[in-house]
Amino acid sequence: xxxxxxxxxxxxxxxxxxxxxxxxxxxxxxxxxxxxxxxxxxxxxxxxxxxxxxxxxxxxxxxxxxxxxxxxxxxxxxxx
Amino acid sequence: xxxxxxxxxxxxxxxxxxxxxxxxxxxxxxxxxxxxxxxxxxxxxxxxxxxxxxxxxxxxxxxxxxxxxxxxxxxxxxxxxxxxxxxxxxxxxxxxxxxxxxxxxxxxxxxxxxxxxxxxxxxxxxxxxxxxxxxxxxxxxxxxxxxxxxxxxxxxxxxxxxxxxxxxxxxxxxxxxxxxxxxxxxxxxxxxxxxxxxxxxxxxxxxxxxxxxxxxxxxxxxxxxxxxxxxxxxxxxxxxxxxxxxxxxxxxxxxxxxxxxxxxxxxxxxxxxxxxxxxxxxxxxxxxxxxxxxxxxxxxxxxxxxxxxxxxxxxxxxxxxxxxxxxxxxxxxxxxxxxxxxxxxxxxxxxxxxxxxxxx
Numbered sequence: 300x301x302x303x304x305x306x307x308x309x310x311x312x313x314x315x316x317x318x319x320x321x322x323x324x325x326x327x328x329x330x331x332x333x334x335x336x337x338x339x340x341x342x343x344x345x346x347x348x349x350x351x352x353x354x355x356x357x358x359x360x361x362x363x364x365x366x367x368x369x370x371x372x373x374x375x376x377x378x379x
Numbered sequence: 380x381x382x383x384x385x386x387x388x389x390x391x392x393x394x395x396x397x398x399x400x401x402x403x404x405x406x407x408x409x410x411x412x413x414x415x416x417x418x419x420x421x422x423x424x425x426x427x428x429x430x431x432x433x434x435x436x437x438x439x440x441x442x443x444x445x446x447x448x449x450x451x452x453x454x455x456x457x458x459x460x461x462x463x464x465x466x467x468x469x470x471x472x473x474x475x476x477x478x479x480x481x482x483x484x485x486x487x488x489x490x491x492x493x494x495x496x497x498x499x500x501x502x503x504x505x506x507x508x509x510x511x512x513x514x515x516x517x518x519x520x521x522x523x524x525x526x527x528x529x530x531x532x533x534x535x536x537x538x539x540x541x542x543x544x545x546x547x548x549x550x551x552x553x554x555x556x557x558x559x560x561x562x563x564x565x566x567x568x569x570x571x572x573x574x575x576x577x578x579x580x581x582x583x584x585x586x587x588x589x590x591x592x593x594x595x596x597x598x599x600x601x602x603x604x605x606x607x608x609x610x611x612x613x614x615x616x617x618x619x620x621x622x623x624x625x626x627x628x629x630x631x632x633x634x635x636x637x638x639x640x641x642x643x644x645x646x647x648x649x650x651x652x653x654x655x656x657x658x659x660x661x662x663x664x665x666x667x668x669x670x671x672x673x674x675x676x677x678x679x680x681x682x683x684x685x686x687x688x689x690x691x692x693x694x695x696x697x698x699x700x701x702x703x704x705x706x707x708x709x710x711x712x713x714x715x716x717x718x719x720x721x722x723x724x725x726x727x728x729x730x731x732x733x734x735x736x737x738x739x
Contacts, residue, residue, distance in 0.1 A: 316731045330459045333474030337455030341385040342672040348382075357380045357596060362462035 302351075302372050309346050310368070314339040325368040340365060347371070353378040380596060380654055384454065386664050387447050387653050389671030394441035396681045396714035400707055401438045403689045404430075407700035409632060414697035423631050430703040438634065439617045439642075445511055446581040446646040447653075448674070452515055453585025456522045457529065461590075467523045476516045481736040483512040486679045494686055503571070510573035511678060517575040518582045525586055533587045540583040541643075547577045548640040555628050555637055580643065581650070596654070603655035610652050613645035670715075673722055676738035680718035688713035 303325060311321045314335055329335040335343065343365070344355050353375065364374040408425040412418050425431045456475075460466045490508055491500035506513050518525075528536045550566045553559075569576040588595040599606070620641050625633045661667065670677065688710060692699050699705045725734045 316726065316734050328462060330462050331468065331471055333471055333478075336475060336478065337452055337458075338385075338388065338672055338674065340455060340458075341381065341388070341668075344381055345385055345668055345672075355381060357592065360381050360458075360592070362458065366462050 302375055303368060305350065306343075306347075306368055306371050306375075309350075310335070310339075310343065313346070314342065323368060325372075327368075328366050329368070330362060330366055343371075347375060351375050351379060380592075380657065382664070382668065383654055383657065384451055385668040385671040386661055387650070387671070388451055388674045389667030389669070390653075390661075391444040391447035392670050392674035392677045393667075393715070394444035394447075395678055396685070396711060397437055398441040398444060399681060399685050400710035400714055401434045401441070403685060403710055404434045404703055404707055405438075405632075405634065406689070407703070407706060408434075411693060411697075411700050414693060415699075415701035421632075426631065434703065434707075435618075439614070439621075439645075442617075442638065442642050443646040443649040445578065447650050448511065448678075449515070449518070449578055449581035450585040450588070450650050452518065453522075453525075453582040454589040455585075456519065457526055457586040457589035460522075460526045467526055469523070472519045472522065475519050478735065478739050479512050479516055482675075482679055482739045483509055485737060486683070490683050490686070494683055506571070506573040508682070509679065513573045514575065514578060515582075518579070521575065522586070525583060526590070529583065529586045529590050533591065536583055537580070537587060540580040543576050544578065544580040544643055545640060548638075548643060551637060552624065552640060555624065555630070555633075581647065584647065584650075599651055599655045600657075603652070606648055606652050606655050610645065610648035613641055613648055616641050617645055670719075673719065673738075676722045677715065677718045679738060680721055681714040684717035685710050685714045 307323050307325075310323060310329070315321075323329075323334070327334075330340070344360075347353060348355060355378075359374070363370065365371055407414075408431060409421045409423055411420065412422050412425075413420045418424070456467060459471065487500075487505050487508055491497045491505055497504055525536065546566065547570050550563070550570055553563070554567065554570075571577070617639060620639050621633060621637075624637060624639075625631065630636065692706065692709065699709070722734075722738055725731065725737060
């Protein structure tokens, strides 16, 4: 699975508990659309740190890095 | 700080469980003592014993749980507001509230109607049982205004919210002390635990912390030892306040009726201390993070879980009620274990569709 799929799978399986074949728009805002709430975002960050062996610094905890799947992917790619 | 937020949520979820098990511990001491010894109830002979003081300390220590949840919620609603120039839209607010409504209804019916046999329950009984949910719904509804004020006048917001919250505590105190003052009846309308004035400060601190993240972090680190000393002092003052009010009112068992004015300051100090020592490794932080991610489900299920086990022990093993060293671990295991098991079961493929309805 590539990075986008990995992130999407986590969001679908763990956060929104969707069906296996659920697809998310990689450019849709996860935050303002209500797909991810506060707990969901914290869990997502914990997942990214564990899965990709990165550390998300406080200064990087800005909406720009986590708003959409594509932005998350770009953020992770920069960190790896 | 981010990891700490999830760990904080996990610690807060544990504290919710401990708060409820401590309550049942007091029940066993004062109101159910006739189940394991020859005595009329209520009896307050256990006041002053070591088990009593331990439960009392636990009960007050865990007061920071709901404030912690509110702080985290305030933090993230403000975080989400930063993602768009429109800030928080009512669509987002209602999507958040929607996730709360079905679990609230389901578990309220289960606890009030099926377990407690309140037929029908009053609105106050329903709103009080899971008071965090109507409370956070109100804060979500108020969040567009709160965030707007926080962006321009954060200090004014905090002072205003703090004064509003403290005034609610003082109204409760004055009512207990039978002190009358003008406007008392109107102010008393704001005292129900599920109504927004009572805990608004915690939510606003979360909002302000999020909007001023770097400044907040710097401030916390600069004053961390003062914060720690405040937390310890305020914890001690909780006991002093309780004794003082108990003496003045003549009410021996005050806990169900009064949580204290100092509690507001203590709870906030405790939440802030959590971030004041970022290099201090919290034991079992990974497990706590995992629990933190399930905190809402734990909050919902622990109440009926502990109720069922407590009453099962009341009828089947009443002798255990006299031994808190046995009683408490059993209740804690139920309060934490049953929610976690249920959530794991409802995540299975065939039933996961209804998971959000039950656990949010």
